[in-house]
Amino acid sequence: MRHYRHSYRHSLLITTSLLASLIFLMNACIPDFLVSNPEWVTIEAGDHEPLPKRKVGVDLKPTELSATVTFDSTCIYDIGAVDEQDWNKVIGLGFVGSSTDDITSGVPPHQIDGVRIGWRWNPQRQRIDLGAYVYINGQLTSFKIAETPINQPTQLTIKVDYDRKLYQIMGGKPIAFTHGKTFAYKTGLYFGGNQPAPHQIRVKIVY
Numbered sequence: 399m400r401h402y403r404h405s406y407r408h409s410l411l412i413t414t415s416l417l418a419s420l421i422f423l424m425n426a427c428i429p430d431f432l433v434s435n436p437e438w439v440t441i442e443a444g445d446h447e448p449l450p451k452r453k454v455g456v457d458l459k460p461t462e463l464s465a466t467v468t469f470d471s472t473c474i475y476d477i478g479a480v481d482e483q484d485w486n487k488v489i490g491l492g493f494v495g496s497s498t499d500d501i502t503s504g505v506p507p508h509q510i511d512g513v514r515i516g517w518r519w520n521p522q523r524q525r526i527d528l529g530a531y532v533y534i535n536g537q538l539t540s541f542k543i544a545e546t547p548i549n550q551p552t553q554l555t556i557k558v559d560y561d562r563k564l565y566q567i568m569g570g571k572p573i574a575f576t577h578g579k580t581f582a583y584k585t586g587l588y589f590g591g592n593q594p595a596p597h598q599i600r601v602k603i604v605y
Contacts, residue, residue: 427450427451427452427454427455428450428451428452430452430453433452437602437603437604438600438601438602438603439452439453439586439587439600439601439602439603440598440599440600441587441588441589441595441598441599441600442595442598443594443595443596443597443598444594444595445589445594445595446588446589446590446594446595447586447587447588447589448586448587451586452586452587453489453584453586453587453603453605454583454584454585454586455583455584456581456582456583456584457491457582457583457584458580458581458582459560459580459581459582460491460558460582461557461558461559461560462555462556462557462558463489463490463491463555463556463584464553464554464555464556464605465489465553465554465603465604465605466551466552466553466554466602466603466604467488467489467551467552467553467554467601467602467603467604468549468550468551468552468601468602469517469526469546469548469549469550469601470548470549470600470601470602471548471549472597472598472599472600473517473519473526473548473599473600473601474519474548475519475595475596475597475599476521476596477591477593477596481591481592481593482518482521483518484518484590484591484592484593485516485517485518485529485531485540485591486516486517486518486587486588486589486590486591487514487515487516487517487531487585487587487588488514488515488516488517488554488587488588488601488603489514489515489554489556489584489585489586489603490508490512490513490514490515490531490556490584490585491508491512491513491514491556491558491582491583491584491585492506492507492508492509492511492512492582492583492585493507493508493510493511493512493577493579493580493581493582494507494579494581494582494583495577495578495579495580495581505536507583508533508583508585509533509536510533510535510536511533511534511535511575511577511579512532512533512585513530513531513532513533513556513558513565513567513573513575514531514532514556514585515528515529515530515531515554515556515567515568516528516529516530516531516540517529520545523545525545525546525547525548526545526546526547526548527542527544527545528542528543528544528545528546528552528554528568529541529542529543529544529567530543530565530567530570530573532565532567532573532575534573534574534575534576535576535577539573541570543567543568543569543570544568544570551602554568555567555568555569556568559572560580563575563576587599587601587603
């Protein structure tokens with residue numbers, strides 16, 4: 399009986415934490431049908447992400463996240479050499495489902511177990527770098543995978559293999575993960591890194 403009560407309390411704690419996390423993360427999200435130009439997502443100067451949030455939502459055991467993304471000329475920026483290599487983020491998944499996923503800690507679940515595609519302007523190549531940006535049990539792994547020109551629609555794909563516990567991003571080398579979580583939410587467009595958007599940034603994201 400004690401074991402049952404302990405298990406029940408533990409499950410209730412996880413469920414409560416999950417719901418609180420999702421409410422927090424989806425707060426102030428606006429659906430596409432309420433936007434005049436729904437395919438374009440905009441971050442205003444001085445912000446890190448769209449306000450309200452865009453292109454986010456929940457998913458149960460997602461095996462693939464795919465979108466056609468276009469970076470226009472607003473994605474050309476200069477934030478100085480110190481932060482030039484910082485990754486911005488475009489599409490991704492954050493996984494929830496553990497009693498350790500506590501938003502009151504100040505760490506969002508996608509920075510504990512999450513897989514995202516990073517992007518940054520490469521002034522030397524005059525292109526957008528695309529890369530993996532992955533948290534495994536709170537530890538960050540990031541590396542460049544590909545690049546794309548400005549105004550070129552580009553298919554971005556994240557695959558999740560739960561049996562082998564592997565992420566694969568845009569056909570790059572697989573990244574092993576350790577969690578057993580199957581409840582996820584989509585993360586949206588984000589600028590930074592350390593610095594907010596230096597000017598208005600626009601990205602076309604078509605799911």
